[in-house]
Amino acid sequence: MCMLKLHSHSQVEDMKEALKDLSEQISATADFKKPLIAKMQGLHIMTDDPSNVGVVFTTDRSHAIQNRMNNVADKMFELLKARNLVSQQNLVSQRLLSSDGAHAEVKLHATLMNTKYSWQNRGPDGHRILGAPRETFDASVLMERYGRVDFGEVPLKEMHLSCLDEMADDGYYRSLLSIPLYESR
Numbered sequence: 497m498c499m500l501k502l503h504s505h506s507q508v509e510d511m512k513e514a515l516k517d518l519s520e521q522i523s524a525t526a527d528f529k530k531p532l533i534a535k536m537q538g539l540h541i542m543t544d545d546p547s548n549v550g551v552v553f554t555t556d557r558s559h560a561i562q563n564r565m566n567n568v569a570d571k572m573f574e575l576l577k578a579r580n581l582v583s584q585q586n587l588v589s590q591r592l593l594s595s596d597g598a599h600a601e602v603k604l605h606a607t608l609m610n611t612k613y614s615w616q617n618r619g620p621d622g623h624r625i626l627g628a629p630r631e632t633f634d635a636s637v638l639m640e641r642y643g644r645v646d647f648g649e650v651p652l653k654e655m656h657l658s659c660l661d662e663m664a665d666d667g668y669y670r671s672l673l674s675i676p677l678y679e680s681r
Contacts, residue, residue, distance in 0.1 A: 497565075497568070497569050497572060497592070497602055497655065498569075498572075498573075498576075498582065498587065498590055498592055498602075499590060500576075500581060500582060502581070507581060508657075508672065510579050510581060511576075511579075511581055511657055511673075512657065512672065512673045513579075514572070514575045514576055514579050514581065515572075515655070515657055515673055515675050516673075516675070517575055518568075518571055518572050518575055518675060519675035519676065521571050522568060522571070522675070522676075522677065523676070523679070525567075527564055527567075527678070528677075528678055528679055529678070529679055530678060531651060531678055532561070532564065532651065532652040532653075532677050532678045533561075533649050533650070533651055533652070534555075534556040534561055534604065534649065534650045534651075534652055535556045535558065535646075535648075535649050536554045536555065536556055536606060536646075536647035536648065536649070536650055537554065537555075537556070537557075537644070537645070537646050537647065538554060538555075538557075538643055538644055538645065539552055539553075539554060539608070539635075539638065539639055539642055539643045539645065540552070540553050540554065540555060540605070541553075541635060541639070546634070546635050546636045546639050547634045547635075547636055548632045548634070549611075549632055549633055549634070549635040550610065550611045550612070550630050550631070550632050550633075551607060551609065551610050551611070551612075552607075552608045552609040552610075552635060552638070553605040553606060553607045553608055554605065554606050554608060554645075554647050555603070555604060555605040555606070556604065561604065562604065565602055565604050565652075566599065566600040566601060566602060567600075568655075568677070569592065569600035569602045570599055570600045573587055573592070573593075573600060584597065591603075606647075606650075611630060611631040611632060611633065612624075612630065614631045616631045652677055652678075653676065653677060653678070653680065654674040654675060654676050654677055655674065655675050655677055656669075656671040656672075656673070656674045657671065657672045657673045657674070658670065658671055658672065659671075659672055
């Protein structure tokens with residue numbers, strides 16, 4: 497839902513407590529009784545120009561899932577601001593709020609391609625070169641041929657607090673805590 501820089505163990509513990517509070521709030525809603533399923537369809541890009549692309553993603557564009565996730569995000573952002581773990585300005589700079597800043601507008605998506613991780617932007621030691629210009633590519637043919645592909649349904653079972661500088665055994669970021677997004681039966 498958002499990126500945070502937690503600089504101390506105390507902040508990490510505060511974040512875990514905030515997520516536990518969020519879990520209590522979510523479980524008290526009528527939506528918690530309903531599965532949360534994303535229908536991932538189509539290819540999308542972060543720019544208006546398919547000939548100059550750095551990220552390709554898929555998403556569920558239904559209003560129902562967007563509204564449900566934005567309601568969760570609104571609750572979470574209020575809890576994080578109350579604990580001074582995120583500021584209104586930080587949420588604005590991450591483009592997670594409506595243009596008036598009144599409510600969440602998260603962009604639920606699954607990244608399929610991201611040139612940020614291209615080997616072109618790596619030094620001889622394999623680490624990213626800071627300040628290197630972002631590599632882009634022409635995705636016009638990709639979008640034309642596969643732009644309507646259906647990736648199927650993905651259950652959104654839980655939300656994780658992930659440590660982005662550590663990988664787990666499954667190849668994903670190490671999870672510090674997870675909370676359910678709906679009641680599993």
